[in-house]
Amino acid sequence: MKVLIANTREPFIFGGAEILENDLEKKLIELGHQVDKFIIPFDHSNLESVADQVAFARNVQIPNTDLVIGMRFPAYLVQHQHKVIWLVHQYRQMYDLLGTMHSPYTTDPATLKKIHEMVKIDQISLLEAQKVFTISDLVTRRLSSYVGIKGKTLNLPPRDSLLITNSDSKDERKEFLLLPGRINRMKRQHLFIEALMETRSPIKLLIAGKSEDEKYLDQMKNFVHRNNLSERVRFDIRFLPESDLSVITNEAIGVGYAPLDEDAYGLVTIEAYQRSRICLTLSDSGQVAGLVKSITPEFVSLNEKKKIAKMLDWLYENPADRILIEKSLSGALHDFLPTWKKILGELIS
Amino acid sequence: MKVALVTSIYPFVLGGARNIVDWLAKELVERGHEVEVFTIPEYDLPDLVLLQSYNMRLMKLDKADKVITFRPQSHLIQHHNKTVWFIHHLRTFYDLWDSSYRDFPADEIHKGIRRELMYLDTKALAEARAVYSNSKTVAARLKLYNNIDSQVLYPPLFDPKEFRFKAMNNEIVYISRLEHHKRQHLIIESMRWIPKPYTLRIVGQASNLEYFKYLEDIVQNNNLTDRVLLENRWVSEEEKVEILSQCWMNVYIPLDEDSYGYPTLEAAHSGKATLTLQDSGGVLEFVVDKVNGIVAKSDPKDIATRISEVIDLGIAESLGSSARERINELNINWDSVIERLLK
Numbered sequence: 161m162k163v164l165i166a167n168t169r170e171p172f173i174f175g176g177a178e179i180l181e182n183d184l185e186k187k188l189i190e191l192g193h194q195v196d197k198f199i200i201p202f203d204h205s206n207l208e209s210v211a212d213q214v215a216f217a218r219n220v221q222i223p224n225t226d227l228v229i230g231m232r233f234p235a236y237l238v239q240h241q242h243k244v245i246w247l248v249h250q251y252r253q254m255y256d257l258l259g260t261m262h263s264p265y266t267t268d269p270a271t272l273k274k275i276h277e278m279v280k281i282d283q284i285s286l287l288e289a290q291k292v293f294t295i296s297d298l299v300t301r302r303l304s305s306y307v308g309i310k311g312k313t314l315n316l317p318p319r320d321s322l323l324i325t326n327s328d329s330k331d332e333r334k335e336f337l338l339l340p341g342r343i344n345r346m347k348r349q350h351l352f353i354e355a356l357m358e359t360r361s362p363i364k365l366l367i368a369g370k371s372e373d374e375k376y377l378d379q380m381k382n383f384v385h386r387n388n389l390s391e392r393v394r395f396d397i398r399f400l401p402e403s404d405l406s407v408i409t410n411e412a413i414g415v416g417y418a419p420l421d422e423d424a425y426g427l428v429t430i431e432a433y434q435r436s437r438i439c440l441t442l443s444d445s446g447q448v449a450g451l452v453k454s455i456t457p458e459f460v461s462l463n464e465k466k467k468i469a470k471m472l473d474w475l476y477e478n479p480a481d482r483i484l485i486e487k488s489l490s491g492a493l494h495d496f497l498p499t500w501k502k503i504l505g506e507l508i509s
Numbered sequence: 510m511k512v513a514l515v516t517s518i519y520p521f522v523l524g525g526a527r528n529i530v531d532w533l534a535k536e537l538v539e540r541g542h543e544v545e546v547f548t549i550p551e552y553d554l555p556d557l558v559l560l561q562s563y564n565m566r567l568m569k570l571d572k573a574d575k576v577i578t579f580r581p582q583s584h585l586i587q588h589h590n591k592t593v594w595f596i597h598h599l600r601t602f603y604d605l606w607d608s609s610y611r612d613f614p615a616d617e618i619h620k621g622i623r624r625e626l627m628y629l630d631t632k633a634l635a636e637a638r639a640v641y642s643n644s645k646t647v648a649a650r651l652k653l654y655n656n657i658d659s660q661v662l663y664p665p666l667f668d669p670k671e672f673r674f675k676a677m678n679n680e681i682v683y684i685s686r687l688e689h690h691k692r693q694h695l696i697i698e699s700m701r702w703i704p705k706p707y708t709l710r711i712v713g714q715a716s717n718l719e720y721f722k723y724l725e726d727i728v729q730n731n732n733l734t735d736r737v738l739l740e741n742r743w744v745s746e747e748e749k750v751e752i753l754s755q756c757w758m759n760v761y762i763p764l765d766e767d768s769y770g771y772p773t774l775e776a777a778h779s780g781k782a783t784l785t786l787q788d789s790g791g792v793l794e795f796v797v798d799k800v801n802g803i804v805a806k807s808d809p810k811d812i813a814t815r816i817s818e819v820i821d822l823g824i825a826e827s828l829g830s831s832a833r834e835r836i837n838e839l840n841i842n843w844d845s846v847i848e849r850l851l852k
Contacts, residue, residue, distance in 0.1 A: 162521050164550070171572040172511050172543050196520040199547050201513065203569040216567040219560060222550045225520055 161508070162194045164225040164240075166217075168202045168232040173372065174399065175342055176427040177248045180295075181231060183320055184246075187500045193508075198222065200235050204253065207265055207274055210234075214278055218285075229507060230289070237285040244507055245286065246314060247294040247303065249423045254279055255306045283307050293506060296424040296447045314507075316425050317500050318493060323402045324435050325410035335476060336364035336394070337440070338412035340405060341428045343397070344372040347419045350380050351442070351468060356389055358469035361476035365416075368396040368408060406435065413482065414438040414475045418463075422446040425497075433493040436486045440471050455492050456485060510851060511543045513573035515583045517551035517561070526580040526596045529643075532667040533577070533850075536843045545573070551582060553599055555613050555622055558582070562629050577850055585633040592850055593640045594662060595647060597767060602626050603654050631655040639852065644768040644791040661794075662849060663841045666774055671746070674780030675754035677826060679706045681784075681816070682752055683760040684744055685772055687715035687724065690764045695786075695809050697727045700737055702813030704820065707757065709733075712740040753779035758816070758825055762786045762807075769795035777801070777836050782828035784816065795839070801831035 165188075167181045181197070188195045200217060204210050217237040222228060228243040230236025233251040236243075253263040254275045265271055286292055286303075292311040294300045303311045339349050349367050356365065371377045377397065384393045400408075409415065415432035418441050426448045432439040433455060441452045442463045452460050461467040475482055516530050530546060537544045547568075551561045565585035570576050576588040584593045598604070601611045602623045613619055634640055634657045641662035642648040651657045666672070681703075685691050693711050700709050715721040721741045728737045744752075753759065759776030761783050768791040773783045777795070782802040785792040796802035805815040819825050836842075 164520055169545055169547065171513060171545050171570060194521050196518065196550075197548055198520075198550055200549065201545070201547055201568065201570050201572075203571055205571075209569045212567040213569060216564055219564045219567075220550060221552070221557060221560075222520060223552065 162196075162224065162226045163188055163508075164196050164198055164222055164228050166198045166228055166230045166235040166238050168235040169199055171201050171203065173342070174370075176424070177232060179319075179427055180248065180316065183317075183500075184229070187320060187504060191504060196225070198228075198235065198238065202232075202234065204251070205264065207271060210251075211274065211278065214281055218281065227508065233282060236289070237281060239285075239288070243289045244291045245289045245293065246507060247292060247299055247311065249295075249299055250302060250306060251282070252302075254282075256302065283309075291506075297450075298447050299423055312506070314503050315498055316427070316430060317498050317503055318434055319427065319431055320500060322431060322434050323406040325406040326436075327410060333413055333479075334364075334411045335362075335413055336366045336411075337414050337416050337472060337475065338409055338437075339365060339367045339369075339416045340400070340409070341369045341417065342372055343367065343369050343377055345376050347417075348442075350376075350383070351418055351463065351465075352416050352440075352472075353380055353383060353389065353393055355465045355468035355472060356392055357387060358465045359472050359476075360469075361473045362392065363413075363472050363476040364392045364394070366394050366396060366408065366412065368400055368405075370399045371397050405431070409435045409437055412437060413479075414440060416440045417448060418442040418445050419448060420444065420446075422448045424448075425451040430493065430497070433489040436489050438475065438482065438485060438489070440468075440475075442468070451496075454496055455489065511545075511572065511574045512537055512851070513545045513547060513570050513576045514579070515547045515549070515568070515570070515576060515586055516579035517581060517583050518548045519552065520550050528667070529594070529596070529664050530579055532664075533843075533846075535667070536847060540847065549583065551580075553601065555619055558599060558602070558626055559622060559629075562626065575851060581630075584637070585629060587633075587636070591637045593634060593637045594850065595634075595640060595642045595651060595659060597647060598630070598650060598654070599626065604650055627654060631657065639849075641849065645794055646767055646791050660849075662846060663769065663794075663839055665841045665843055665846060666771065666778065669774075669778045669836075669842075671750050672775055672778035673750075673754055674829070677757050677829075678755050680708050680710050680752075680756045681758050681760060682710045682712075682756045683762075683772075684712055684749055684752065684775075685761065685763075686713045687711070687721055687741060688717070689720050692762050692764060692786075692807070693724055694727055695762060695807060695812060696760050696784075697724060697733065697737055697739070698731070698809035699812035699816070700733050701731050702810060703816055705736070707816075707820065708736045708738070710738045710740075710752065710756075712738075712742065712744055712752075714743050715741045749775065750779075753781060756781055758819070758829075759783045760785075761792055762789055763792070764788060765790040767791050774836070774841065777829075777832035780826075780829045780833050782819075782825060782832050784812070786812075795835060796832075797835075799828075801828055801835045803828075 185195050214234045217234040220238050228240040230245040232248050236245050257263040259267050293314040294311045297313050300311045300313045415437045417428040424447050429439050440459050441448050449460050461471050534544045562582045565582050568586050576591045578584045578593050580596050581599050640659040642659040648659045651659050759781045761772045773795050776783050784803040785796045786807045798804040803815045805812045
């Protein structure tokens with residue numbers, strides 16, 4: 161079957177959605193399908209630009225494909241009689257985030273009218289899809305409350321052929337907690353740094369990822385400097401290829417990931433478990449907390465410095481117990497998440 | 510630098526333009542640039558070409574420091590720092606308008622579409638910081654139809670280091686898709702007059718089995734089965750590297766090709782000369798007769814005469830090393846391509 165993946169790219173930001181898109185492409189090809197991609201840039205710095213891009217996506221015609229799989233707004237607006245959507249997230253800035261600091265739009269009547277028009281197109285595009293799946297229960301709930309569409313959750317599967325550096329040698333553990341991924345305020349790396357002030361143990365942090373907010377990064381660096389934490393917090397600010405992540409995850413005694421109210425289980429969490437590392441998170445981290453609760457409930461903490469510090473100390477002070485837990489993580493994850501086979505069965509049936 | 514590569518695609522059909530985009534993306538990343546690739550479905554249909562053209566004007570890429578466009582109508586994107594690497598026009602509305610390739614009437618509606626398309630193309634090309642074309646042929650069309658001056662920028666191979674000279678056996682090779690316009694039939698027929706022990710190897714995938722049958726018949730009817738190896742199949746990169754490293758001479762004889770063609774370049778990187786024909790178009794921008802290859806008439810007998818001449822003079826190896834030098838002469842390498850594109 162000819163399958164066209166329609167996805168949106170925020171220019172020069174590479175994250176979980178791009179990885180998911182690439183994995184989906186790979187698995188479809190493995191099943192013998194012909195796959196091609198429609199990738200459009202999405203610049204939402206102002207409403208006029210969003211309106212142009214909505215029109216753009218809506219105008220694209222793809223007469224020679226059997227199926228379109230749409231993933232993100234506005235790419236999934238593309239019109240096709242056989243369209244399914246695997247929704248990564250909606251464009252929340254025109255829904256629940258409207259009127260908050262996270263949306264760039266004002267709420268005067270003229271703006272609201274324009275937003276309303278785009279919401280209408282969004283709804284029509286979702287309704288015309290033959291089926292709408294989402295990547296988490298949270299996205300399914302939002303879809304139902306914003307648009308009134310009942311979607312079906314197809315949670316993220318484990319990463320396929322993820323690079324895993326495997327070595328049991330204790331010398332390679334460097335007694336730091338790894339905080340991987342993009343660096344911005346929503347990902348809240350600073351909470352772990354602040355918690356270091358409350359730890360008993362000398363546990364260290366390695367913050368490794370691409371910075372999307374220089375001001376935020378500077379604030380963290382200043383905090384480290386002011387509080388004499390330079391020996392304990394290291395920054396590796398760049399996009400890390402999978403091979404590098406695999407090596408440093410193997411060296412770490414655990415992974416920390418505490419984004420605010422995250423949409424999905426998160427690839428950081430999933431990859432940590434596949435690489436047999438405990439993942440620390442917070443109870444207000446949305447679906448990430450949901451996954452950690454199901455695998456290792458003791459590593460979901462309240463968003464309080466002392467409580468976070470306690471988890472950090474436990475990792476440092478209990479290597480034997482830690483290693484015992486590590487051995488069960490990958491298996492537990494695979495039991496809990498759907499397989500690619502199931503996902504492709506649903507998307508293509 | 511943040512570089513966005515934008516191209517249209519004909520979904521599910523792979524071809525040369527995509528290679529250029531994918532390879533350029535990798536080479537840019539290797540040099541420390543941030544790169545995004547955007548692929549937009551487009552069809553060469555009269556009912557869609559204008560919609561697709563206007564639509565491209567809506568794309569927003571302000572976050573990119575540089576936008577490079579490839580297959581049409583990607584050059585219509587609006588950006589303050591746009592460089593166009595022009596692969597071809599929508600040819601049925603340009604140079605193929607008066608040909609059998611145009612499968613719609615030249616009525617007022619279609620003439621109107623043509624006028625509007627030419628107007629939009631010319632306007633968008635004039636907005637660009639620089640326009641490069643992939644051959645002199647395409648550059649001449651840009652000048653003729655859009656009055657746009659462009660510089661020729663030849664696409665290099667992705668990993669030319671793979672190709673190397675190992676030895677010279679007695680084999681003449683033609684590795685390419687088996688298509689009528691690639692004219693494998695001419696070289697097979699010429700084998701009637703080419704002396705032993707020289708042999709011919711033709712390998713590539715046929716999109717049309719009839720043409721393959723036709724080629725098989727020529728081999729049979731001329732009793733060439735022991736001297737011509739004809740295979741209808743896909744060739745892996747490794748195998749191609751190996752065949753070219755050992756062969757005596759390369760053949761690339763398409764009819765009026767837009768560019769010099771990757772086979773010519775692959776042979777040159779392997780230190781082997783290419784035989785081409787006077788009406789092979791862009792290939793003649795690379796191959797200079799008796800300097801780094803052979804340019805024959807499109808006639809099997811002339812092909813044979815010219816090849817016999819190379820045999821008699823014993824100059825195949827020196828032509829081959831000149832072919833390799835030709836790559837540098839034309840500046841065909843990623844460093845110079847990227848320097849010019851980002852300028």
